[in-house]
Amino acid sequence: MNSSSTATRPAITLTIAGSEATGGAGAQADLKTFQELNTYGIIALTCIVSFDPKDSWNHRFVPVDPQVISDQLEAVQACYAQSLDTVKLGMMGSPTTIDTVAAALGRQAWKNIVLDPVLICKGQEPGHALDTDEALKTNLLPLATFITPNHFEAEQLSGLTINDEQDLINAARKIHEISGAAVLAKGGVRIAGVDAVDVFYDGETLEVLRAKKIGNVAVSGAGCSLAAAITAELAKGATPLQAARTAKEFVTAGIHNRVSGATPFDALWQGGRR
Template identity: 80%
Template sequence: MPTTDQYDVHAPALALTIAGSEATGGAGAQADLKTFQELGAFGMVALTCIVSFDPQDDWNHRFVPVDQDVIAHQLEAIQANYAGQLRTTKLGMMGSPSTIATVATALRSQDWDHVVLDPVLICKGQEPGHALDTDEALKAELLPLATFTTPNHFESEQLAGMAIETVEDLQEAARRIHEASGAAVLAKGGVRIAGPDAVDVYYDGETLEVLSTPKIGEHAVSGAGCSLAAAVTAELAKGATPLEAARRAKEFVTEGIRQRVAGNTPFDALWQGGLRRP
């Protein structure tokens, strides 16, 4: 049998996403894995739920949770296989308080250098009461474990407890979210804030930086938030500082939006290969 030293052994950075499946490929775990690969990280996934757009109902979400034992088994296998090596993870769509509890238990079973939380607070396939319970569980159990969080405009308003209409509002929201969580924050204004630029705000308790690029259209693109958090995760796994990771992720998403993918949905999808050069 060949020995290890007979191979050209490469040890890429490892990155885990704990997220939902989105079958059309624009968002969710599919977007995360493509982002990891594009940025040179070895990706793995534990699926929490399956979301399918419904073409018969204005492309709204159909939401199916993954059984809790199945989630726990996925994480057990991943963490056992890469024990001592896997130290960076991204958290996406959870979907229920029970899933949040299962994931939080798995996270607490080992030490992490980086836990990147994309705080998905609303899923259109859920009943309002269930969605609220999920939101509260996320804030109570996952936000305290996060080292970096990437809330969108709506999520920033909810986590900061304030309306966000200006860049100054977004800066204040980032400060409040950091104070509440201790995590580095990349609060996303995107196209939701008036003006010619898509603006995000980074704040880690010391450094505040406004990341701004000209808007590419006036409509949100599916997968932008997932891919931004996944890009941050990949860069952190490779050794970037949180601010460096935020800057690189902004560039990654901007180029992915510029080269978006159109289908029959009323929204386009980000292409994770946007940084490639011809």
């Protein structure tokens, strides 16, 4: 675009996340979501995850070198210093990666930091995974302006057991109390009933978002795409509640139009609304 153009420039959205080779989740899902919602998407990769078809499609996990992560973010932040104020944080994978990302975030001011708090990666040793979880809670949670925990993550962050809708509401309130961020706690298919229920709470407004369940099995990429959709809407100027509502509709349409492969789970299609 030359300097004389009058075209409207898109909002810039950055995801700092892992690659998921089949395209269903991770940075691939984020970038497709950003494109569908009319923002200019950028990726800084933290790790490479590839399912292993020889081992029941379990995760194979390879971290990106911290210097490479730092270099990616240096380039992004230098290039878009005047227009980048919104970022989504996905899978980090290690305490070192979290430290690297937190340092990069500290180099500038942010309007929106959306944290999808990916807590246990199945490709990690349990002890290492727990170290990563603690680093995330210590170094990234305080930076977040919006947090999107799933059922398991909401239990871990709140310290509460979630069995029903009221439990999910209590967890959303507790996570906001701990972090100060807006929260969309996702019940999904794990709360009994005909609806997939998510709870939004920002300290003032509490709203339960509902959509009819589409099957009873979680769909790959739903959580990533939900957080990415919130990120895109915030970057365009939506309020947190507006962003949550749009993201819920976006993900519901993507689940309706999901993609099947040889994996034992389907993947959300970010173009589902089309």
